[in-house]
Amino acid sequence: MALAAVPAAFVAVFFAYPVATLLVRGIGLDPGRLLDVITGSRFLKVIWFTTWQAGLSTLLAGTLAVPLTWAIANRQFTGRRLARVLVTVPFVLPTVVVAGSFIGLMDRFGLDQGTIRLRHTVWAVLLAHAFFNIAVFVRSVGGFWTQIDRRPEDAARTLGASPWLAFREVTLPRLRPSIVAATSVVFLFSFTSFAVILLLGGPRRSSIETEIYRYAVTRSDISTAAALSIVQMVAVVSLVVANGWLQRRVAGRQGLVADRAVPAQTRRQRTRLVTMLAGTALLLGLPLAVLVERSLASGGGYSFANYQALGERVRLLPISAADALVNSLAFAVVAAGIALVIGGMASLAIVHGTRSVSRVLDLGMLLPLGTSAVTLGFGVLISLDRGVLDLRGSWWIVPITQSLIAIPFVVRGVVPVLRAIDPALREVAATLGAAPARVRREIDLRIGARALATGVGFAFAISLGEFGATSFVGRRSDLLTVPLAIQRLLSTPGDLLRGQAMALSVILMLVTAVVVFVGDRLHPKAGGML
């Protein structure tokens, strides 16, 4: 019971209470607003656009992730671990930087004008969302796939099934729980995306999230913003409920293994592997290459000058970029720690709890990801404002807020794995005299450790790259984070500042890669005992 109580209390205090306070403040003043928003044709258009672009973004990300997901799950190759790591990197980049890289690329390939103009089209939005989110599929689905026993497919093949048939009929159904989980996370991420819509979608497009910002911030019209937030949350809840239903329906017990991947043996297998890896590398690597090139451009040539400059405080920033990196790392460590503990406990409670506990907790953990940063940030400001809970402007509020967004990544990665554990395994352990706690420790947590480590890696990356909520909750000025510093450097003219912003982005990428790499290496081997 404590297992469910702690995460529930955390989300109740730091998410439900602040958001509810804001919604009551907003709608309480003017209940008719909700009706206006729901029935206003302008808002219907916005709601519809938000939904379909998120759906297509998810579809595109999932499709583009297939080659690398397959390769990582099934093939042993040099750099396999590295590929798992590098794919996470786009995740932490500030949108303004990625948008800049995309625009740079489009310029270079002449896609900024003419018939295949990408800029300020919905395609740019979809591509950017896919770019950010491929990692979720590759790491969650790929990690899960690696752990499922390949023998049933081999048996199907032996019985004469083509590789495609064996995949479709045997592998795919077993992957479905993790695909469903990853899909929900990516959908929510795209559903509440803010800067991508504004920067790449062009001035004519608005999503629920950008409208909430416009009303809450530009117009100080909290009642319309709150009404839109409610619409957003209703949409998210219905999605999550449908998704949870799907997830339970498809969740199957299955044999789990430590690692199913085998080396490519024939020349054909090798060629196929190389093609798949190269395709993904091109897709993810090109925008990053533009960024690296820009970070090195300095003084009319190429050098590390932009990097060297980061140790010194540049005017415009309250602290040096290096100090901002220290802040970001400290926040990320704490946010990832919270996500690990709360997300881990919640996952166990969701898998082992009663049906209602499980469903409520599952929803509660996912909801923050689908909630506007404006709603959450302003909610915190007006609710956590008294006594011990007066966290406004405190150090802790930043990692706590970031962890709310990171927890779903842990839960959505771990739950499918735990659900896949053969109950017989737990029964055997219990029969042998293990107490329930020991069963969870020896079976659930050991088998779920890889997924847990993956989730914590995401949590770390999310915290490092988080912008919206961090800027809204208010923080001491010297607690500048890297994304905020990058944004600030890019808000004043001058090539020197832009070069430093690019260098800082590259460092953010490198730090993320190192941390995720170390995290991946440290997760325990998921037992040969299976």
Place this chain on the structure above:
Amino acid sequence: MNNSLTRLTAPIRSVIVLLLVSLIAVSCGGSDGTEVSTGTETSVASPAGVPEPDSSTTEATGEEPEAPAVGIADEECQSTTSITLATHDSFVVSDGVFESFTATTCIEVEQVAVGDAGQLVSSAILTKDNPTADVMFGIDNTFLQRGLDAELFVPYESPLLATVDAALQLDPEKRVTPIDYSDVCVNYWIDRLPGDAPEVLDDLIGPTNADQFVTMNPETSSPGFAFLLATIARYGDGWEGYWQSLVDNGVSITAGWSDAYYGEYIAGGGARSIVTSYASSPPAEVIFSDPPVDTAPSAVLYDSCFRQVEFAGILAGTEHVDEAQQLIDFMLSTMFQEDIPLNMFVYPANSEAALPDAFVEFGQLADNPATLTPKEIEANREAWTERWVEIVLG
């Protein structure tokens, strides 16, 4: 259960330990960097072609003359009071500035940053009953009336207001104090213009400058909104026709400033030579140029300038009115005012504050900037921006 969690997470705990170690390593590196910061600030300025960067920096910040006072006053402080200053993210002062205030007044200043100016004002209105701060800086004339209508501030007339141009003192009841101002102006890249340099707003709708101008959506960008206000101030009811002509002439619209300046304007490798930015952008192009340049590559279309004034105000509900008043006085003092330009790229409100050389040489403010009263702006904001959307975005 706790026990089992601790045991399982051991491997992950080691990740955290590793993170902490790396953190410490980074922080050591970071503090190394900070130590050299005074030297480097000059080196940032010096290649920019600013004559005598050393002297200008010291003069501007005035840190040196204040230094002895710090030591003396520190000892005299029996107890210090702490007050909180809420600002937007762009607020930055040099090291030592607030410390010297603390040294002379025994008042410590905690700074809390909340997003952009719009976020700052909206959050102040939301938290009015239990404010996060004692003093707020960063509400500008486009948001001022909203803050005044919400009764955010209590009046205070600083004696130093005598040094401030009356045109900047937009609240006759002195609920807010002007701290700095700047002009949002159309900029052009001098040697990439297709024709002669534009001199009046009407030049932007001429055929020579077709497809050259990029500006921002006033709904999502503060300079974008300021430029809309400039056109309304200049053309009156004719602004709608002017924007229609801009659209016909191929104006491009982006969501934010960075997107326009670095995405479509020449400065970022784009193709357009005219952009909405600030009067201080040409000096910034010099100060932060890479490689260093002696002259500004861009210039300002003065006819297009809209004056933005930023204010500080004492938040209603503060228990530290006296300390807050001292802070306002300090923010108007020449020491603070001379520190403003190179940190925030805006102009000091105190007319006695000396400007940095680069501002004197490359930056010029409009003689006759467009203005609208805060009342007009607040009353018409929604109608204007909605009409703008209809005309420009269709």
